[in-house]
Amino acid sequence: MEKVLMKTEGILRAEEVSPPEEYCGKVCLYSIRYQSDDCEVEGYVGFPLLHDGPWPGLIFNRGGNRKFGFLRPEILCKYAQFGYAVFGSQYRGNQGGTGLEEFGGADVNDVIHLIDIALKVPCVRKEGIYMVGHSRGGMMTYRACAIDKRIRAAGIHAGLADAFIMYDRFHDGEYDMRQDMQELVGGSPEEMPEEYVRRSAVCWADKILVPLIICQGTNDWRVIPEQAYKMDKALSEAGKEHKLIIYEGADHSLKGTTSIADVLAWFDEHPL
Numbered sequence: 001m002e003k004v005l006m007k008t009e010g011i012l013r014a015e016e017v018s019p020p021e022e023y024c025g026k027v028c029l030y031s032i033r034y035q036s037d038d039c040e041v042e043g044y045v046g047f048p049l050l051h052d053g054p055w056p057g058l059i060f061n062r063g064g065n066r067k068f069g070f071l072r073p074e075i076l077c078k079y080a081q082f083g084y085a086v087f088g089s090q091y092r093g094n095q096g097g098t099g100l101e102e103f104g105g106a107d108v109n110d111v112i113h114l115i116d117i118a119l120k121v122p123c124v125r126k127e128g129i130y131m132v133g134h135s136r137g138g139m140m141t142y143r144a145c146a147i148d149k150r151i152r153a154a155g156i157h158a159g160l161a162d163a164f165i166m167y168d169r170f171h172d173g174e175y176d177m178r179q180d181m182q183e184l185v186g187g188s189p190e191e192m193p194e195e196y197v198r199r200s201a202v203c204w205a206d207k208i209l210v211p212l213i214i215c216q217g218t219n220d221w222r223v224i225p226e227q228a229y230k231m232d233k234a235l236s237e238a239g240k241e242h243k244l245i246i247y248e249g250a251d252h253s254l255k256g257t258t259s260i261a262d263v264l265a266w267f268d269e270h271p272l
Contacts, residue, residue, distance in 0.1 A: 039099030063135025155263030217250025
């Protein structure tokens with residue numbers, strides 16, 4: 001498979017790495033470096049070993065920014081074990097990649113180019129692709145879903161839908177997201193309102209092209225439930241196909257919930 005990946009247009013490097021122990025014998029995992037615009041971006045690819053191909057492709061969009069919340073291969077394995085070829089990006093400027101991260105700016109192209117690459121891999125089905133995003137990755141997913149019709153359906157896990165709320169609410173005595181957002185976006189909402197609108201799917205829900213499932217915990221203090229409720233309302237008003245699932249007591253990780261199973265069931269309802 002390493003040779004297959006290296007022959008795929010856009011992939012600059014592919015190296016097999018060991019999956020976490022619990023996925024040994026279930027998933028074959030690769031570290032990749034790929035081209036996105038004029039940047040070289042790091043990422044991972046996971047293929048299922050217990051399911052016959054060609055497999056449906058899935059793009060997983062990580063949360064966080066810079067070193068915080070970097071893509072861990074085990075999350076790709078969680079999906080790949082169910083029969084998906086899973087691709088994930090660290091986004092430009094991270095983990096040895098070139099360029100500068102923009103927290104939902106031009107780095108959205110890193111997601112779009114990964115779709116291009118995934119659909120060129122011979123063992124991946126060509127009819128379309130699925131997408132999942134967690135936290136900041138939810139914002140990246142929303143943006144991609146307003147751009148690319150090749151996405152068949154998408155899942156949002158505790159996803160950022162309103163950058164204005166994120167800026168105003170996500171700060172406490174230990175961590176202040178405002179400084180990060182000013183550095184990554186280029187300024188505050190007052191200084192650059194159009195850039196915060198660009199990163200707020202609640203402002204352009206009518207542009208979404210893809211059936212969405214939104215998964216949200218009631219005890220999430222990083223991406224507060226208000227964001228999911230606002231996005232649900234905006235999608236409903238725009239007449240967009242979607243589903244909102246609220247997990248009582250769940251935090252930002254959605255650990256202990258059925259969120260992954262719920263997203264995969266949504267994909268089953270929207271076959272390629």
